Each structure stands twice: as structure tokens, then as C-alpha cells.
Amino acid sequence: MIRPHDETSIQAGGMIARLKRRQLLRMGFLGGTVLAVGEIAGVFLPFFHVNKIVGLGAKVPAGKKADVLAGFKSTNDHPVLFVEGKFFLIHPPGAIAAAYRKCVHLGCAVPFNDAEDRFHCPCHGSLYDKHTVVVLGGPAPRPLDLFNIEESGGNLVVDTNPLKLLVRSDNKWDPALAQVKDA
Amino acid sequence: MPSLGPQPFPGQEKRLRLLAFVRQDAVIRVDKRVEDTAMVWPHLLLIEFIVAMLWLVGLFIISALFNAPLQDVSSPDHTPNPSKAPWYLLNLQELLLHMDKALAGVIVPTILLFVFLPLIPYIDRSREGVGRYFTDKTGLRIFQFSAVYSTVLTFALIFIDYLAKKAGYIEWSSDHLPGGKQLFPNWLIPIGVMFGLSALLVFLVDRLFGATTRGKMIALFTGFVFVYVVLTFVGTSMRGPGMDLYAPWSLPPTIQ
Amino acid sequence: MLDLPTQAWEWVRRSYVWRSFFRHGYPDSRKNQSLAVFTNVFLHLHPVKVRRHALAIPYTWCMGGLSFFLFLVLTLTGTLLMFYYHPTTDLAYADIKDMETVVVFGQLLRNMHRWAAHGMVITVFLHMARVFYTGSYKPPREFNWVVGVLLFFLTILLSYTGYLLPWDQLAFWAVTVGYNIAAATPFIGNEVSYLLFGGFELGPNALLRFYVLHVVGLPVLAGFLMAIHFWRIRKDGGISGPL
Numbered sequence: 001m002i003r004p005h006d007e008t009s010i011q012a013g014g015m016i017a018r019l020k021r022r023q024l025l026r027m028g029f030l031g032g033t034v035l036a037v038g039e040i041a042g043v044f045l046p047f048f049h050v051n052k053i054v055g056l057g058a059k060v061p062a063g064k065k066a067d068v069l070a071g072f073k074s075t076n077d078h079p080v081l082f083v084e085g086k087f088f089l090i091h092p093p094g095a096i097a098a099a100y101r102k103c104v105h106l107g108c109a110v111p112f113n114d115a116e117d118r119f120h121c122p123c124h125g126s127l128y129d130k131h132t133v134v135v136l137g138g139p140a141p142r143p144l145d146l147f148n149i150e151e152s153g154g155n156l157v158v159d160t161n162p163l164k165l166l167v168r169s170d171n172k173w174d175p176a177l178a179q180v181k182d183a
Numbered sequence: 184m185p186s187l188g189p190q191p192f193p194g195q196e197k198r199l200r201l202l203a204f205v206r207q208d209a210v211i212r213v214d215k216r217v218e219d220t221a222m223v224w225p226h227l228l229l230i231e232f233i234v235a236m237l238w239l240v241g242l243f244i245i246s247a248l249f250n251a252p253l254q255d256v257s258s259p260d261h262t263p264n265p266s267k268a269p270w271y272l273l274n275l276q277e278l279l280l281h282m283d284k285a286l287a288g289v290i291v292p293t294i295l296l297f298v299f300l301p302l303i304p305y306i307d308r309s310r311e312g313v314g315r316y317f318t319d320k321t322g323l324r325i326f327q328f329s330a331v332y333s334t335v336l337t338f339a340l341i342f343i344d345y346l347a348k349k350a351g352y353i354e355w356s357s358d359h360l361p362g363g364k365q366l367f368p369n370w371l372i373p374i375g376v377m378f379g380l381s382a383l384l385v386f387l388v389d390r391l392f393g394a395t396t397r398g399k400m401i402a403l404f405t406g407f408v409f410v411y412v413v414l415t416f417v418g419t420s421m422r423g424p425g426m427d428l429y430a431p432w433s434l435p436p437t438i439q
Numbered sequence: 440m441l442d443l444p445t446q447a448w449e450w451v452r453r454s455y456v457w458r459s460f461f462r463h464g465y466p467d468s469r470k471n472q473s474l475a476v477f478t479n480v481f482l483h484l485h486p487v488k489v490r491r492h493a494l495a496i497p498y499t500w501c502m503g504g505l506s507f508f509l510f511l512v513l514t515l516t517g518t519l520l521m522f523y524y525h526p527t528t529d530l531a532y533a534d535i536k537d538m539e540t541v542v543v544f545g546q547l548l549r550n551m552h553r554w555a556a557h558g559m560v561i562t563v564f565l566h567m568a569r570v571f572y573t574g575s576y577k578p579p580r581e582f583n584w585v586v587g588v589l590l591f592f593l594t595i596l597l598s599y600t601g602y603l604l605p606w607d608q609l610a611f612w613a614v615t616v617g618y619n620i621a622a623a624t625p626f627i628g629n630e631v632s633y634l635l636f637g638g639f640e641l642g643p644n645a646l647l648r649f650y651v652l653h654v655v656g657l658p659v660l661a662g663f664l665m666a667i668h669f670w671r672i673r674k675d676g677g678i679s680g681p682l
């Protein structure tokens with residue numbers, strides 16, 4: 001294929017033969033370089049992608065369901081904070097839910113205010129309900145987002161992946177969100 | 184004192200060889216008069232040394248007088264109000280208050296840094312005015328005009344935004360505008376304002392000063408610099424808790 | 440007796456060893472001054488002669504040179520800080536506290552590093568402004584302007600990554616602001632922030648990533664770009680001046 005050629009051999013050989021040796025080599029080098037760069041990028045992106053998550057993003061055990069319910073009963077449904085996973089276990093009607101404590105306004109960490117008996121964001125004063133975390137006041141555009149929660153063998157597990165949130169646009173509790181019933 | 188004489192240094196006995204081919208531009212041209220050039224040793228090196236030492240001493244003094252800030256250990260539980268980025272990014276954080284996050288935080292800076300700034304020399308390619316501040320008198324006037332223009336307008340826009348939001352503009356727009364409070368307030372209006380005012384500036388310097396390409400570049404770059412400075416200033420000393428607007432002299436402290 | 444030191448000095452300078460180090464006499468003649476600049480790896484960042492115009496302080500305000508100087512100061516003070524700093528969430532803050540209270544001259548060192556970093560952002564910006572207003576980006580210096588823009592970007596990134604390292608409230612929440620901005624990138628925002636910060640929030644991964652970028656990745660990159668920057672200044676005919 002790569003050999004000195006004249007007019008006739010070019011005519012006969014078609015596209016491939018029309019390439020001069022130099023062009024072929026040049027294109028080979030170029031292609032090789034592009035390939036190498038692509039491969040390096042292809043190796044490095046997954047390399048920098050963290051696969052083992054601790055803290056926010058992991059599945060966080062939230063205790064035995066029975067204990068949590070007993071706790072709610074004795075404290076008049078006081079929300080339970082999990083600092084590592086950044087959520088509160090709350091007690092909406094008929095269910096146990098996990099509320100992501102990042103204020104849906106501008107992202108401050110929302111604390112529960114015992115004196116007011118509701119959530120009160122320190123940054124711009126958004127207020128959220130104790131049981132259902134719907135908005136009671138302030139600039140928050142929607143209720144606090146919820147994490148997915150599941151029950152396995154009597155234990156509660158909260159999936160704190162912030163990319164898989166239960167986002168509510170209505171400002172009320174929807175029974176369809178009851179992933180774990182409290183009965 | 185005995186002189187070292189003309190003895191060659193070790194390894195340098197053979198003195199004549201071809202060093203390099205040098206382009207005309209890259210050397211001090213021989214036909215220039217001698218007074219045009221100065222020896223690097225001692226003249227330039229002396230200046231560099233003195234300036235470096237003055238700065239080093241200054242840095243020592245500042246560091247002895249003022250301590251770098253260090254607050255409590257970080258806690259994801261307590262968000263200081265307001266939380267602010269480092270001062271050189273507060274211009275972006277200020278923009279964030281006036282338009283969509285993606286526009287203010289990513290798109291605008293990307294365009295500025297990777298499109299507008301690098302393209303300057305490829306748009307303004309004449310060699311007019313190299314080596315002279317502002318090229319000439321007109322350039323200086325364009326600079327002054329653009330500086331005032333962009334400073335005043337940036338402050339004014341921030342203030343208008345403040346008044347409009349106070350008057351319930353967000354609520355009004357979510358009820359009455361197509362696309363609610365996202366499309367117009369967060370995208371179309373800011374983009375329109377940024378492009379419109381830049382275009383108006385170019386138009387004005389063209390009309391008022393008969394600006395060349397270089398003159399228009401001076402206008403745009405000056406606009407960039409002064410908007411950057413004003414936004415940084417507002418973000419640093421006029422934003423208090425809740426990122427609300429305050430006068431710089433009555434800025435409340437951060438609530439930890 | 441009195442000229443003994445002079446003689447000793449003279450003897451040293453004539454010795455084979457000295458002359459193998461320095462291939463020129465004392466720079467008090469034009470030839471030796473040229474050779475001093477020419478044969479020294481550090482000084483030869485400069486040409487032997489420059490245009491007189493380039494010496495005028497009100498022309499450059501030395502802002503490029505000072506940016507480089509501050510970069511060197513930061514490299515030195517930063518390396519010293521590294522001797523006491525562990526980039527982990529449980530040690531970082533305590534290390535900085537110790538730096539201020541236990542380590543001799545530690546507070547001064549930290550202050551110098553911090554203020555020089557702020558200073559460098561300012562000098563680089565002023566340098567860019569002076570280059571622009573003197574029209575020094577015009578041919579043949581277009582490419583060096585582009586390199587400069589990248590250096591400006593790197594300077595900000597260096598400052599920003601360093602800001603997180605004390606791991607105090609100021610650092611944590613300031614960088615969180617940046618996290619939220621990165622996450623707002625259209626289409627790939629979540630991927631970008633996840634990759635840069637090594638997680639969904641600021642944690643041990645983010646601290647370590649920022650540390651590595653701050654002490655190795657970005658300085659090396661900036662060093663490369665500066666080498667190109669300085670080389671190009673010379674190849675483009677030195678500091679710009681009136682035609």
C-alpha cells in the first residue's frame with residue numbers, strides 16, 4: 001500500500017492509494033495523539049470520581065422503627081437530627097419521613113427551634129412545620145425536600161443522596177409520600 | 184589591583200560560533216541610538232532589587248500588625264449569616280442576587296474570562312498607541328467616560344433591583360409574566376441589561392469621541408474593570424445578614 | 440597586612456574553581472555586565488540590555504514583576520506552612536491554631552502567606568490593567584496576553600483552594616458558596632461539583648483535593664505558564680514601548 005506510486009497506480013488504487021506516505025503517517029500520528037488524549041481523559045475522569053461515599057450521599061441507618069416511634073411518643077413528636085446525614089426524622093400523619101435540612105431558600109442548615117416548636121431558618125427566617133416541614137412563613141419557595149427512606153427488618157435506612165430527593169411543589173403533606181408507615 | 188587580563192575562561196577557549204538566528208523584532212536593534220538602551224546590570228536589576236525589598240519590608244510590617252482571620256472550627260450545623268465567598272469572588276456572589284445562578288456564577292464569568300478577555304488582541308489588531316497609556320487624549324477621555332458610566336449604572340441597577348424587590352416585583356412577576364419569576368427576571372432581563380448597556384457604551388463612545396477599535400476596546404475593558412470593582416465593593420461592604428443591602432457605614436456584623 | 444583581605448579575595452577570584460563557577464569578572468565593565476546577565480540562569484530571564492523606556496516605573500508600576508515576586512514569597516512561606524499542616528478534617532484546624540500559638544514565628548508566617556496571597560490577586564489584576572491600557576497586548580504580544588489571562592485565572596484558583604485549608608467557619612462556608620455555584624453549571628453541574636469536591640458536600644475529600652491542587656497541581660501549572668510568559672516577553676522584543 002505504501003510504496004512509490006505513479007499516475008496509473010493512483011488511478012487503480014482508489015482512495016487509499018491516493019494518500020501519500022507522508023500524509024498517511026501524519027494522519028496516523030494525529031489520530032494516535034487524539035486517541036491518547038482521549039484515553040487519558042477517559043481514565044482520569046473515572047479516577048477522580050469518588051465511589052465510596054461517607055456522610056451525605058450514603059445510606060444512613062436511622063435506628064429501629066419501634067424505638068423511633070417510642071421516641072416520638074415520649075417527646076411529643078420532636079424531630080430527631082442526624083448530623084452526619086444532614087436530615088431530621090419527622091412524624092407526619094401516618095408516616096415516618098426524613099427531611100433534608102438544607103433550606104430550600106438559599107441552602108442554610110435549618111435547625112429545629114424548641115421555643116417556637118417549628119423549624120426556623122436563621123438566615124432569612126423561613127419557617128417550616130414540625131410534622132410535615134411545609135412552609136409556614138418566610139421566603140422559602142416550597143417545603144423542605146425529603147430523602148428516600150425504607151424499612152428493612154424493623155430498621156430504618158435513609159438514602160441521603162441529594163440527587164434523588166422527593167421534591168414537593170404543593171405546600172401540603174401528601175399521603176403518597178409515606179414510604180414508611182407509622183403503624 | 185592586578186587585572187584578570189584577557190585569559191579565556193575554562194572551556195571557552197574557542198570563542199566564535201553561531202549562537203542563534205534572531206528575528207528583527209526580538210533584539211534591541213543596532214540602528215537605534217545608544218541612549219535608547221540601558222544595561223540590565225546594574226540599572227534594571229537595581230530597580231528590581233529595591234522594589235522587591237520595599238515590598239518584602241511592607242509585607243513584614245503588615246503581617247506583624249494584622250493577623251490573618253481565623254474563626255471557630257467549621258461546623259456544617261451553623262451557617263453564618265451571611266456566608267460570603269472570598270472577597271475576589273464576591274463580585275460573582277453579588278451577581279448571583281440579580282439573576283439565575285447558572286447565568287451569574289458560571290455563564291457570565293466563563294464568557295468574560297474565556298471569550299471576552301482572550302479575544303481582545305484578536306479584535307483590536309492595529310498597533311496604534313502601543314506603549315502609551317490610553318493611546319492618546321481621546322483614549323483618556325473614553326476611559327474617564329466609561330469609568331463613570333459603568334460605576335454609576337452598576338450602583339443604580341443594584342439600587343433599582345433593591346427597590347423593585349421591595350415593591351413586590353418577584354411576586355408580581357410570578358403572577359403576571361410568562362415563565363413566571365424565572366424567565367424574565369432571572370434570564371431575559373439581566374441578559375438584556377448586560378448586552379444592552381455594553382452596546383450602548385460602545386455606541387456612545389463612537390458618537391461622542393469618534394472612537395477607533397482601540398477606543399471601543401478601552402470602553403469595554405474599562406466597563407469590565409469598574410463593574411468588577413463596584414460589584415466587589417457592594418458584595419464586601421454593603422451586604423449584611425440575609426444578603427440585604429446596607430450602607431457601608433452601618434453594616435451589621437455577621438451572625439455566627 | 441591591610442590588603443590581605445583584598446589579596447585573599449583576588450586569589451579566590453583567580454582560582455580555577457571560582458572561574459569554573461562564574462565565567463566572567465566582576466560586573467563593572469560592559470562586557471562583564473553583559474556576561475553576568477547572559478551566563479546566569481536566573482538573570483538570563485532578562486536580556487542584556489533593555490530599552491530605557493522599560494525602566495520607567497510609572498510605565499509598568501512593576502506589577503508583573505511584583506506578581507512574580509509574591510508568587511515566590513508564597514511558594515516559600517507555603518512550603519514552610521506545609522511542615523506543620525495536615526490536610527485532614529480533624530487535624531487541619533488544630534494545626535493552624537498551633538501555628539498561631541505554638542510554632543515559633545508561626546503566626547507571622549501564616550500572616551505573610553495570607554496577605555501575600557491577597558496582594559497577588561491585586562497585583563495581577565493591576566498588571567492586567569496596565570498591560571491593557573498601554574496597549575501592550577497588540578501584535579506581536581497577542582499570545583502572551585492569552586497566557587496572562589490563564590495566569591489570572593490560576594491566581595484566583597490558587598487563592599480559592601488555599602482559602603479552604605484552615606477549615607474554620609470562614610473557610611468552610613465561603614467555599615460552600617463556590618460549591619453551590621459550581622453545582623449551578625448548566626447540564627453537568629452535579630457532575631462538576633461532585634468531581635471537584637469529591638462528594639455532595641464539603642468533607643475530607645474536598646479538603647484533600649483542594650490541598651493537593653493548592654500545593655502541587657496549580658503552582659506547577661502556574662510555573663509552566665510563567666516560564667512561557669517570561670520567555671515570550673523576550674521573544675516579542677521586550678517590554679512594549681512607543682513604536
Ligand code: HEM
Nearest residue numbers: 499503504506507567575583584587588590591677678679
Ligand atoms: C501570575 C501572574 C503574572 C505574572 C507573574 C506576570 C509577570 C509578568 C512580568 C514580570 C512582565 C514584565 C512586565 C511587567 O512587569 O509589567 C509581564 C508582561 C506582560 N504580561 Fe504578565 N504576568 C502575570 C499575569 C498576566 C495577566 C493576567 C496578563 C493579561 C491578561 C498578562 C499579560 C502580559 C503581557 C501582554 C505582557 C507584555 C507587556 C509588555 O510587553 O509591555 N500577564 N508579565
Ligand code: FES
Nearest residue numbers: 103105106121124
Ligand atoms: S436560606 Fe433559609 S431562609 Fe434563606
